[in-house]
Amino acid sequence: MKVLMISTVQAFFRQRSGMFFVLMGLLFGFLSGREHYAFAVFFLTDRFGMLYLGGIWFLYTLLCLHFIKTLWMQPEYNFIYNARLWPASKRFLRFGLMALGFLQPILYYGVYMISIAKQDRLLGKIWPIFFWYILLSLSVIILSEWRIRNPVLYQSKNKTIFNWPFPRPVSWIYWSVEWLFRERGITLLACKAGAIGVSMCTLIYYNTDHYDLRLPAVGLSLGYLLNVGISFELFHWENQIWLWNRSLPISTTTRFIRILLTHALIIIPETLIAAKYQVLALFEILQLYGLGLAVLMLFHAYLYKHGGILEDLLKPVLIGFVILTLLILYKIPVWGLAGAGLISSYYLYSKWYGRNEISL
Numbered sequence: 001m002k003v004l005m006i007s008t009v010q011a012f013f014r015q016r017s018g019m020f021f022v023l024m025g026l027l028f029g030f031l032s033g034r035e036h037y038a039f040a041v042f043f044l045t046d047r048f049g050m051l052y053l054g055g056i057w058f059l060y061t062l063l064c065l066h067f068i069k070t071l072w073m074q075p076e077y078n079f080i081y082n083a084r085l086w087p088a089s090k091r092f093l094r095f096g097l098m099a100l101g102f103l104q105p106i107l108y109y110g111v112y113m114i115s116i117a118k119q120d121r122l123l124g125k126i127w128p129i130f131f132w133y134i135l136l137s138l139s140v141i142i143l144s145e146w147r148i149r150n151p152v153l154y155q156s157k158n159k160t161i162f163n164w165p166f167p168r169p170v171s172w173i174y175w176s177v178e179w180l181f182r183e184r185g186i187t188l189l190a191c192k193a194g195a196i197g198v199s200m201c202t203l204i205y206y207n208t209d210h211y212d213l214r215l216p217a218v219g220l221s222l223g224y225l226l227n228v229g230i231s232f233e234l235f236h237w238e239n240q241i242w243l244w245n246r247s248l249p250i251s252t253t254t255r256f257i258r259i260l261l262t263h264a265l266i267i268i269p270e271t272l273i274a275a276k277y278q279v280l281a282l283f284e285i286l287q288l289y290g291l292g293l294a295v296l297m298l299f300h301a302y303l304y305k306h307g308g309i310l311e312d313l314l315k316p317v318l319i320g321f322v323i324l325t326l327l328i329l330y331k332i333p334v335w336g337l338a339g340a341g342l343i344s345s346y347y348l349y350s351k352w353y354g355r356n357e358i359s360l
Contacts (some may be wrong), residue, residue, distance in 0.1 A: 001094050003287050007077070008099035014185050015060060040116040050128040057106050061136045065104040065143050071149050081151045091148075099140035106136070107313065165226060167308050171243075176234060177265065184233045192269060196224035199270045203277040213284055217273070217328045223270050224292030228317055230266055232264050232310045234259070235303045256349050260342075263296050271343045287334040294341025295324065301345045304352035307352075 001017045043049040072080050083091060089164060102105065110129050117126045168174070180188050202219025238245060274280055280288070306313070327337060 001097065002100055004080075004083070004094060005101055007080070008068065008071065009098060011071065012064065012102060037110075039118065040113055041120065043113065044117055044120070044122045044125050050125075050132075055127065056131045057132055057136060060106065061103070061139060064140060068102075068140070068143060069147060079150050081146050091145065095141040095144045096137060099142065102140055103136060104132070107133070108152075114348040122310060173262050173265065175263050176237060179237055180230065180233060184230075187229050187233055191227050195223045195226040195267075195270050196273055198226060199360075200275045200277075203279055207279045209279065213280075213334055214328050214331070215289070216280060216284075217288060217334050218287045218325050219297060220270065220274065221291060221324055221328075224267055225295055225299075225317060225321055227263075227267060227296055228313070229310060230264065231296050231300045232303065232313070234262060235300060236308075239307075252350050253346075253352055256346055257352065259300060259349075260293070260297060260339035263300065264293055267292050269295065284334075287338060290338030291334055291341065294338045294345060295320070298341055298348070301348040301352060304349065 043053045046052070072076060083094075086094070110133065113129060114123075114126055117123050199220055202216055202223065206216050206219070266291070269290070271285060274285050274288065298320070299313075302316065303313070324337070328334070
């Protein structure tokens, strides 16, 4: 059962992490709690609301079914057909648990719908949700059973539904971000979820009273710092996977600019959240964006000195955040901290880049 969940369900969320990342940005970044509540009430009270909801859930389930069908056709998944040796009752139970794993987003939203229905005394209208749960789970179970009874032991690599008509961009930044989405999707999704959550909470609290820029500077700095996992993966990509890049005749300044632009692209979602709430002026948002970029670049430059595993680097990150908080509280201008951080990161990057190779 564990092998089934890891090889199929976990593979689905890992490969589709980019899609879930975009959906989280749309649902939690650009829709307020009032709008989520309005959608839930619409599904509960409209004559065809539950049909609309079921249709949306059915489209998601079709995505899951297509994934199972194509994944189990790959040669490396031949072992999955050994599930035919399980008794029928055990196959039904295990495929049912696998279906619940695939339908987690639907289950979570159903719990939210039930809480809204209980709050507004609409529990009598919630029963179609359980019908959809059973129907969609059975569809996953039936397809899984059909696939193992009709094995396909080879799939042509050249057979594709759609061929992108444009060549892949020849861009170091594009390749780095693409690698993040394809190989480190779970890390990307977890870091961005935490960063966006902290940013939203900071801006909501900032809007409750009259505060100066120090409050969002501290809160959003923490949100930006939650991207250190992504920065660490970029360091791992450059220094352990894309090793031939280290031998290219590229200046240290050019390498620093590429890393800087990659980090600047990564932290755009949090910045869009700040713009969406419309509680900060444009210049204030730019200052906070520069500060977040500076703290991430300082962390990335520090990696070239110490390296190691991410858990060992959390202590200096925490100490650095405390120092940054004290500097902000002493009313040092945010733009000054951002500028000093970026200049310092360039100096440290130039000093420590290639340090490991020299020491060897």
